[in-house]
Each structure stands twice: as structure tokens, then as C-alpha cells.
Amino acid sequence: MxxxxxxxxxxxxxxxxxxxxxxxxxxxxxxxxxxxxxxxxxxxxxxxxxxxxxxxQHIAAGFGFLGNNAGFDVNQTLIPYTGSDTFLRVFLVGLLNTLVVSVVGIFFATVIGFIVALCRLSPNWLLARVGEIYVEIIRNLPLLFQILFWYLAVLAALPNPRQSISLLGIAFVSNRGLVIPRPIGESGFEAFLAVLAFGMVASLALRIYARRALFQRGQMIRIWPYVLGLLFGLPLITMLVSGLPFTFELPQLKGFNFAGGSRIIPEFVALTLALSTYTAAFIAEIVRAGILSVHSGQMEAGASLGLSRGTTLRLIVVPQAMRVIVPPLTNQYLNLTKNSSLAVAIGYPDLVSVFAGTSLSQTGQAIEIIAMTMGVYLLISLITSAVMSVYGWRVSRSLGA
Amino acid sequence: MSDIASSSFVRQDLLNERPAPVKTTGFIGLVRTRLFNSPTNILLTIIGALLLWFTIIPSVKFLVVDAVWTGKDRTACLAENAGFVVGACWPYIQAKLPQLIYGFYPEAERWRVNLTLVLAVLLLLPLLIPRLPSKGLNAGLFFFAFPLVAFFLLHGGGIKGFGLSWTADLLQLFDDSIIGAGQALLSLAKTSAAAPLLWVVGNLIVLVGTAISWLIFPLTWLRDQLQGTGQSVWADFAITAAIVSLIAFVLGGGVRTGGRALASSIATFVAIAIVIKLMGLDHGGLPIVQTNLWGGLLVTLVVSVTGIVTSLPIGIALALGRRSTIPLIRIFSIAFIEFWRGVPLITVLFFATYMLPLFLPGNFTVDGLVRALIGISLFTGAYQAENVRGGLAAIPRGQGEAAAALGLSWWKTTSLIVLPQALRHVIPNLVNSFISLFKDTSLVSIVALFDLLGSLRASFSDPKWSSPSTAFTGFAFAGIIYFIFCFGMSRYSLFVEHRLNAHRRN
The missing domain is CATH 1.20.5 (Single alpha-helices involved in coiled-coils or other helix-helix interfaces)
Structure with missing residues (x-):
């Protein structure tokens, strides 16, 4: 059976x-x-x-309103804009303003964040405490509070343009904003830009070549003198040959305000200050955690291989720390970009302020406008997370996991 | 032996004392090892000291030394009257304190706000202290009973019916909507190309709607009868209590084990009855205070507590949905979470303020505060979902498998085995989310609600108190309040984290 x-x-x-x-x-x-x-x-x-x-409510649905005349002014535009332009143009103006404040904010936030992180990690007791106080105070206050504080209290308390604070005689701070010299392109401007671009591309190519040589043939190539030469020497030579690429137009006090130079509106200054100091506190914590996450044995192992302290840091500690730092860091950059929408509270003309604020109240097209605004932010965050997952995939591949 | 003795060296006299080792502990040690041990460090110490000197000294000077403490209006805070450069203008805060805390809440009714705050503290404190017992009851009271009581205390008003009427109303609304959809399809069928299909589907939907209306007829009939009698609330209450208790008894296991469920159900209803009686909800309740009169710290706390209470269930549901293997539910949860996490809160508030009213029936107006609350709950819920998901992922598979081996259903496995462990794991993350929620409540001031920050901003424009130091004083005061709340929560989260990781330390 x-x-x-x-x-x-x-x-x-x-x-x-x-x-x-x-x-x-x-x-x-x-x-x-x-x-x-x-x-x-x-x-x-x-x-x-x-x-x-x-x-x-007699509102026609659809995106037809984008072609209508906006009919209001915007006090900071990167692209030419007048009141008779369309709402689509307003959208672009707002989007560009958002991107500008985000990029500037991200730059300063990263710089301040790394400095504060180094302070907190410093063996100096006092400096470590100063960093800690900074982080605790900034993190525990709402961002909107800080934006309003800079805008309504600090910047409003600055003197008027006639008594403005002079920074070395070239830039002036007053309650009407920051006035800085404006670069004016001269004859050698194009050549200068071209050479600068060439220098950047060439040094990037050099770096890739050097890394390949190191990983494939084990050959160490010292590239930094060449990179310095490409990035600074070459433009300098061009400048000597074809004259100064640009001159600066210094701001002059005329009557009650400044003439010449370019003015940075106080809303931008307040927003950038608040965004960068606020995000810096979070970045500082991320960087600190990243550096602490590298086991101290790594440093000792590097030393026992005969590497110098700087080389150990550069080749062993920092790459490992960056693996921990980069994902949350990008997250913070994304947060900063999203938080720049708080500009609406102080009237900086960002996307939310001019498009979801002014345009919405003028046209009443709530559904379309809010969907477009949300779509922009959603797109930015989706792109970022796509880039991050590629990064995560590369990291896990390089770990052999 | 003697050989060794002759070759060995024996010291004949005492050595001199060694100098005491450099002290590395205590204050002196700290100064020596961590502040002044090398030239670089000395330089850094000087930089740090200068930083502190230029921040702390002016702050203290502004807040305490140069401050004006008494006065009736702005003249007290002007330099020419005070005779010195004036720091903080505290009488301004004193004058604006009611506005900063209660907004325009009527003065005679402010005891209600105070009572609500006291209740909240009384319920919250035992919940936060791990050593105290009966966390389940406490959490139930805080998360379910307290919000309702707080609503009737703060907003006022009474109830016209109870569970039965509400259920009947809700079902009828739902049924009307279904029949409406069917009729819309039928009217479309007259013009559309796919007329027969639309006609069939429309008729089908209308049929389902009619069937439901017959099913719920006993409920609606009973409701209409109750509305006719004078004591509708109490009759309704009695019927609801009886039905719910019976269901609890049957579901609890009938005669054998249902006694416990029955007792707790009856106890709950007795408690509800006491609350209704105490607050007089059956005949109108407390005088109504519209939410546009609310303001200050009250709105900040209401928004954050509501956000905390409502975002947690949303978060848990979304997290479970995201881990579900049923495709549609998983996709929906992922899309929902990523959408809300991808947009800034301010656009969510704009969405809730301008777009949400368009989505609701025209005769249905939603209060401005409630709209903001809906937006904040959805937004925070998505963030909480990711926190909870982290906790769910940390629970070993074996836990769920063991529960399945014992024959527990998915619901029981989740609610009795997996979730309690997962939530314990993520308490610090949840608290951190609450901190950011608390900070984010300040954004409601942009959509015309006067929270603490909004009231503060409004008070700046009062000409009676406008002086050079008004803005700084106001920000100092609000900053201290925000800092106390956020710092307190973050310390608590650290404390819980420390406790949860107790087994990892050695």
C-alpha cells in the first residue's frame, strides 16, 4: 500500500x-x-x-484664472514682474522666492550647525555648555515665534536709514533692510564666468580620476594644488588679462533712503536669520550624533596603521559619520524648505504668501491654488526622498549588505 | 638564598614624598583639565566667556535690573519718565495677561477655563508618573472622557438627545447621501452615452439606500417618538444605556463571563449620567462661548491637546494600515501618510480653512477653530503613524506568531500583544512629536485664530502700551512660557527613554 x-x-x-x-x-x-x-x-x-x-459662489472651476492679470505688486522679484502680469507669473515669482530663501537658509544653517556641533563636541567645557544652551533654547521655541521675534522686535528696533549701522562703509543695516554693494558686469564678465565654470568641471573630473586611480591601481595622486590652481589661479589670470569682470556699486545715503547698491528686504533678512538659526540647532544635534556614532576604536585603529590624525579623520571617521549624518540632514533641509512657508506671517513674498495668500483672496480659486501650492512642496519632498533612497541604496551596496 | 640576599638591593632610607597628583576632580580639576589645559583651550574658554558675557549679562539686565515693575500705561516704560534706559516693561504684561491667557473669553466665565485646566492637570499628572497604578482607566479618562467634558465646559451648551438619536441622525444622513448619489446617477443616465449601465447602477444604489432606510426605520421612529416627549434626553439615555450594556454583556460572554463587561458598562453610564446632571446638559448646560472669543494660551492648549488626543488613533490606524498586506489599504495608507508629511503645515491650515468648507454640504458650517483642528489632526496623525510604525517594526515576529499559535484573532493579537509593546517602545518619539505639535500650534495665528503668539502680536498694536521695549518684553514672556512647556516635555521624554533602556545599561 x-x-x-x-x-x-x-x-x-x-x-x-x-x-x-x-x-x-x-x-x-x-x-x-x-x-x-x-x-x-x-x-x-x-x-x-x-x-x-x-x-x-459663482466661481468657475479650472485653471483658466492663471492667464488673468494679477494686478498687485510683489516687493521682491527675481524675474521681471509688474502688476499687469498673469497669475502664472505670480506663481513663478513666489516659487523662486521660496527657493532663494531656502537655499540661502540651508547654506547658513549648515555652517552654523556644524560650528555649534563642533562647540558641543569640544573638549572645552565652557564652549560645550554654550553650544548646549544654544541648542536647548532654539529647539524649544516655536519657529514662528523666532521669525516674529527677529522681524517685529529686533529688526524693527534698528535705526532708520539715516542713522543706519554701517558695516565697514560698504553695507548698511537699517529697519528698511540690508543694503549691500551691487556687482555690475564689465567687459571681461563672460570670459571670467566661462573660465570659472571650466575650472569647476576640470577639478571635478580630476577628483574622479584621482579616486579611480586610488581604488583601481592603488595610486595616490595629490590633486589639491591643481584644484586650487584651476579654481582660483585661472580666473585670476583671466582677470589680469581681460580686466576686472565686475565692479561694485556702493550704496549712497541720499535723502531719507539709500540710492545704488541692492537692497535686501527686512522680511528676507528676518526669515533667513530665523530659519537658519532654528534649523542649525537641529543640524548640530544630527552632526554631533553622527560623529559620536563612530566608535572610538576607529580612531585608534587609524593611528595604529600609522595614519596621521587629520588623515584618519578625513578617510576613516568622516566617511562613516557622513553615512549617519546625510539622511537626517537632507530631512532637515527639506524641513527648512517647508518651513520657509511661514514667510506668510511676516509678508515675505514666497509661494504661500503671494500665491496661496494674495492670489487666493483675489480670485477665490481655493481648490486649484491650494492644490498647486501643496503640489509644489510635495514634488520637492518626493524628489528629495527619491534621491535619498538612491543614496541609501549606494551606501548599503558599499557596505556589502 | 644568601646569594640572592647579597645581590638584591634593599633601600635603607625612606623616599621623599611624591608631590600630590594634579587634581582632576571637583571645580579646580574641571578648570584645570577642561578649560585651561592648553593654549588653544584657553583661547576657546575666552571666546566662550565672551559669548556668555555678551548674551547673558544684557538679558539679565533687560529682564530684571533695568525693568519697570509697576505702572498704568506706556508712560511708565518710557526712558524720559523712568530716568534710565528701560528694560522689560512688566506692567504691560500684567495688563495684557488675561488677554494672553484667555483671549476675549468673558470674564465671568473664566472659572470654566481654570476648572478645565485643573482637570487636565489632575488627569495628566498620574498618567505621566510611571509608578502610579491603573494607567488604563486613567488613559481612558484623559483620552475619551476629558475631551468631551472639556468641550461642554469651554464651549457650553447642552444636548438634545443621546446615543440613540445621534446614531439615527448619522445613519439617516448616510442613507440620504446614498440615495442622492443614486439619483444623481439616474439623472446622468438620461444624457450620458453609457446610459443603460448608469441606469442599472443608479437604480441599484437607490435600491440599497431604500433598503437601508427600512432597516433603520425602527431607530428613526423611536427617535421621533422621543423628541415628542419632554424628557427626551433621559429617555434616550436610558435606552442607549440598556442597549449598549446588553451588547457588552452578550459580547463579554453572556452569563458565564459577561458580568464584568456589564458592570463596567453600567459604571460608565452612571458616570456619564452624573456628569450630565452636574453640568446641566439636559437643560441647556452652561452659557455658550463662541470659539472666536477664545484666545491666548487657552487656544494653544486646546489645539495641542486635541491634536495629541486625535492624532494618536489616526496614527495607529495608519501605521497598521501601512503594515497591512491588503493592497488597497496599504497603498491608501502610504499615499495618505506621504502626502501629509510632504506638505508644510501652513498649507494644510490653508487647506482646512479655505478648501474644506467647499467639500462640505452648503448648509453645514464648520467653526474656524474646528477646521484648524481637523487640519492639525490629519497632519500630526501622519507623523505619528511613522512613529508608531517604527515601534511596530521593533516587535519581533515571534510575538505575533505566538499569539496566532494561541488562537488569537488579528484584532486581539494587535490590541493585546503587539500594540502595547510597540507603543511603549515609541513613547519618547511620540513625546517628541508632541513637542513639535505644541510648537506648531503657533501657526494657527496665521489663519486668524488668536493663540498665545497671535494674542501677543495683537497686543503689540495697542497704542496704550506702545514703547520701545514692549515687543521685547512680550517676546520674553511668551518665550518663557513656550520654553517651559517644550523643555518640560523634552526632559520627560528623556526620562522615559532612560527608563525604557534600563535593561541595556550595566
Missing amino acids: STEARKPPPQIALKIRRVLGGKTGWNGIAVQFAFAAILGWIAYEIVSNARANLEN
Whole structure:
């Protein structure tokens, strides 16, 4: 009497069931149907209510309003803009202003953050405490509070332009903002830019070549003198040959305000200050945690291999710390970009302020405008997270995991 | 032996005392080893001392030494009247304190706010101290009972019906909407190309709606009967209590084990009855205070506590959804979480203020505060979901498998085995989220709600108190309040983390 091997269960049906309904199988499919029905019902309610409400308020749905004239002014524009431009132009102006304040904020936040982190890690007791106090105070106060503090208290308390504080006679701080010299392009400007760009590309190529030589042939190439020469020497020579690329127009006090130079509006100054100091406190903690996460044995191992302290730091400690630092750091950059939307509280013309604020109140196209605004931020954060997952994949590959 | 003795050296006289080792402990040691041990360090110490000198001394001078403590209006805080460069203008805070704490809440009704705050503290403190017992009851009171009581205390007003009427109303609303959708499809069917299909689907939906309306007919009939009698609230209450207790009894296991569920259900309803009676909810309750009169710290606390209470269930549901294997639910949870996490809170508040009213039926107006609360709950819920998911991922698979081997259902496994452990793991992260929520409540001032920061900003424009130091004084005061709350929470989170990691230390 032999027992026949049981026939294997129908795998295809199982797989389909697994894909459609998850672990719970047919129950899962039923749950999904119920869920889809509820979602459909909610969507139906939303659409029908929105349609009825828009009809009552006599608002035409759709993106046609983007071609209409905006009819209001914006006090900081990177691209030419007048009141007779369209709402689409307003959108672009706002978006560019958001990006500018984010980039400037990210730069200063990173610099301050690394300095504060080094302070906190310093063997000097007093400096470590100063860093700690900075982090604790800044992190425990709302960002909006800090923005308003800089804008309403500190900047408002500055003197008027006639008594403005002079920074070495070239820049002036007053309650009307910061006035700095404006660069004016001269004849050699194009050549200078071209050479500078060439220098950057060439030094990047050199670095890639050097790394390849190191990893594939074990050959150490010292590139920094060449890089210095490419980045600074070459532009300097061009300057000598074809004259100064640009001159600075110094601001002059005329009457009650400054003439010449370029003015940075106080809203921008307050927002950048608040965003960069606030994010710096978080960056400082991330950097500190990253450096502390590298085991002290790594430093000792480097020393026992005969590497100098600087080389150990550069080749062993920092790369490992960066692995821990970079993901949360990008997160903070993203946060800063999103937080720049608080500009609306002080009237800096960012995307939310001019588009979701002024344009919305003028046109009443709430659905389209808020969807576009949210879409922009969503796009930025999705791109960032895509880049981060590529980075995470590369890191895990380099670890051999 | 003697050989060794002859070759060994034996010291004949005592050595001199060695100098005492350099002290490395205590204050002197600290100064020596960590402040002045090398030229670089000395330089750094000087830099640090200068930094402190130029920040702390002026702050103390501004807040205490040069401050004006008494006065009736701005004249007291002007340099020419005070005779010195004036620091903080404290009488301004004194005059504006009610506005900063209560907003425009009527003065006669402020005891309600105070009572609510006292209740909150009384419920919250035992919840935060790990050593105290009966956390379940405490959490239930704080997360379910307190918000309701607080609503009726702060907002006022009474109730017209109870569970039965509400259920009937809700079901009827739902049913009307279904029938409406069916009829919309039917009217579409007259013009559309896919008319037969639409007609069938529309009729089907209307049929389902009619069936539901017959199903819920006993409920609606009972509600209408109750509305006719004078004592509708109490009758409704009695019926609801009876039905719910019966269901609890049956679900609890009938005669054998249902006694416990029955007792707790009855106890809950008795407590609810006492609250209703005490607050007079059955005949109008307390005078209504509209939310546009609320302001100051009250709004800050209401928004943050509501955010905390509502975001946690949303977060848990989304986290479970994201880990579910059912495709649609997982995709929906991921999309939902990533959407809210990808946009700034201020756009969420704009969404809630300008877009949400368009999505609701025209005759249905939502209070401005409630709109902001909805936005904040969804936003924070998405963040909490990621925290909770971290905790769920930290629970070993074996826990769930062991529960399954014992024959527990998914619900029981999740609620009794996995979630309690997961939530314990992530308490520090949850508290950190609450800190950022507390800070983010300040954003509601942008959508025309007067929280602490909004009231502060409004008070700056009062000409009676405008002086050069007004803004700085106001910011100092609000800053101290925010700092105390946030710093307290962050210390608590550290404390919990320390406790949770107790087994890792040695």
C-alpha cells in the first residue's frame, strides 16, 4: 500500500489571491471592496458638494484664472514682474522666492550647525555648555515665534536709514533692510564666468580620476594644488588679462533712503536669520550624533596603521559619520524648505504668501491654488526622498549588505 | 638564598614624598583639565566667556535690573519718565495677561477655563508618573472622557438627545447621501452615452439606500417618538444605556463571563449620567462661548491637546494600515501618510480653512477653530503613524506568531500583544512629536485664530502700551512660557527613554 504524493495546491490561484487580498485572502478582497466603496462615497460627496458650493459662489472651476492679470505688486522679484502680469507669473515669482530663501537658509544653517556641533563636541567645557544652551533654547521655541521675534522686535528696533549701522562703509543695516554693494558686469564678465565654470568641471573630473586611480591601481595622486590652481589661479589670470569682470556699486545715503547698491528686504533678512538659526540647532544635534556614532576604536585603529590624525579623520571617521549624518540632514533641509512657508506671517513674498495668500483672496480659486501650492512642496519632498533612497541604496551596496 | 640576599638591593632610607597628583576632580580639576589645559583651550574658554558675557549679562539686565515693575500705561516704560534706559516693561504684561491667557473669553466665565485646566492637570499628572497604578482607566479618562467634558465646559451648551438619536441622525444622513448619489446617477443616465449601465447602477444604489432606510426605520421612529416627549434626553439615555450594556454583556460572554463587561458598562453610564446632571446638559448646560472669543494660551492648549488626543488613533490606524498586506489599504495608507508629511503645515491650515468648507454640504458650517483642528489632526496623525510604525517594526515576529499559535484573532493579537509593546517602545518619539505639535500650534495665528503668539502680536498694536521695549518684553514672556512647556516635555521624554533602556545599561 503506497501513499501517493499529494498534489501540490494550485499555486497560481494562491498567488493571485495573495496579490489581490494579501495574507487574509478572500476576506482581504471583501475588505478592499468595502473600503473602496467608502472611499468612492466620500469622493462623490466631496465632488458634488464642491460643485454645488462653487456654483453658489459663482466661481468657475479650472485653471483658466492663471492667464488673468494679477494686478498687485510683489516687493521682491527675481524675474521681471509688474502688476499687469498673469497669475502664472505670480506663481513663478513666489516659487523662486521660496527657493532663494531656502537655499540661502540651508547654506547658513549648515555652517552654523556644524560650528555649534563642533562647540558641543569640544573638549572645552565652557564652549560645550554654550553650544548646549544654544541648542536647548532654539529647539524649544516655536519657529514662528523666532521669525516674529527677529522681524517685529529686533529688526524693527534698528535705526532708520539715516542713522543706519554701517558695516565697514560698504553695507548698511537699517529697519528698511540690508543694503549691500551691487556687482555690475564689465567687459571681461563672460570670459571670467566661462573660465570659472571650466575650472569647476576640470577639478571635478580630476577628483574622479584621482579616486579611480586610488581604488583601481592603488595610486595616490595629490590633486589639491591643481584644484586650487584651476579654481582660483585661472580666473585670476583671466582677470589680469581681460580686466576686472565686475565692479561694485556702493550704496549712497541720499535723502531719507539709500540710492545704488541692492537692497535686501527686512522680511528676507528676518526669515533667513530665523530659519537658519532654528534649523542649525537641529543640524548640530544630527552632526554631533553622527560623529559620536563612530566608535572610538576607529580612531585608534587609524593611528595604529600609522595614519596621521587629520588623515584618519578625513578617510576613516568622516566617511562613516557622513553615512549617519546625510539622511537626517537632507530631512532637515527639506524641513527648512517647508518651513520657509511661514514667510506668510511676516509678508515675505514666497509661494504661500503671494500665491496661496494674495492670489487666493483675489480670485477665490481655493481648490486649484491650494492644490498647486501643496503640489509644489510635495514634488520637492518626493524628489528629495527619491534621491535619498538612491543614496541609501549606494551606501548599503558599499557596505556589502 | 644568601646569594640572592647579597645581590638584591634593599633601600635603607625612606623616599621623599611624591608631590600630590594634579587634581582632576571637583571645580579646580574641571578648570584645570577642561578649560585651561592648553593654549588653544584657553583661547576657546575666552571666546566662550565672551559669548556668555555678551548674551547673558544684557538679558539679565533687560529682564530684571533695568525693568519697570509697576505702572498704568506706556508712560511708565518710557526712558524720559523712568530716568534710565528701560528694560522689560512688566506692567504691560500684567495688563495684557488675561488677554494672553484667555483671549476675549468673558470674564465671568473664566472659572470654566481654570476648572478645565485643573482637570487636565489632575488627569495628566498620574498618567505621566510611571509608578502610579491603573494607567488604563486613567488613559481612558484623559483620552475619551476629558475631551468631551472639556468641550461642554469651554464651549457650553447642552444636548438634545443621546446615543440613540445621534446614531439615527448619522445613519439617516448616510442613507440620504446614498440615495442622492443614486439619483444623481439616474439623472446622468438620461444624457450620458453609457446610459443603460448608469441606469442599472443608479437604480441599484437607490435600491440599497431604500433598503437601508427600512432597516433603520425602527431607530428613526423611536427617535421621533422621543423628541415628542419632554424628557427626551433621559429617555434616550436610558435606552442607549440598556442597549449598549446588553451588547457588552452578550459580547463579554453572556452569563458565564459577561458580568464584568456589564458592570463596567453600567459604571460608565452612571458616570456619564452624573456628569450630565452636574453640568446641566439636559437643560441647556452652561452659557455658550463662541470659539472666536477664545484666545491666548487657552487656544494653544486646546489645539495641542486635541491634536495629541486625535492624532494618536489616526496614527495607529495608519501605521497598521501601512503594515497591512491588503493592497488597497496599504497603498491608501502610504499615499495618505506621504502626502501629509510632504506638505508644510501652513498649507494644510490653508487647506482646512479655505478648501474644506467647499467639500462640505452648503448648509453645514464648520467653526474656524474646528477646521484648524481637523487640519492639525490629519497632519500630526501622519507623523505619528511613522512613529508608531517604527515601534511596530521593533516587535519581533515571534510575538505575533505566538499569539496566532494561541488562537488569537488579528484584532486581539494587535490590541493585546503587539500594540502595547510597540507603543511603549515609541513613547519618547511620540513625546517628541508632541513637542513639535505644541510648537506648531503657533501657526494657527496665521489663519486668524488668536493663540498665545497671535494674542501677543495683537497686543503689540495697542497704542496704550506702545514703547520701545514692549515687543521685547512680550517676546520674553511668551518665550518663557513656550520654553517651559517644550523643555518640560523634552526632559520627560528623556526620562522615559532612560527608563525604557534600563535593561541595556550595566
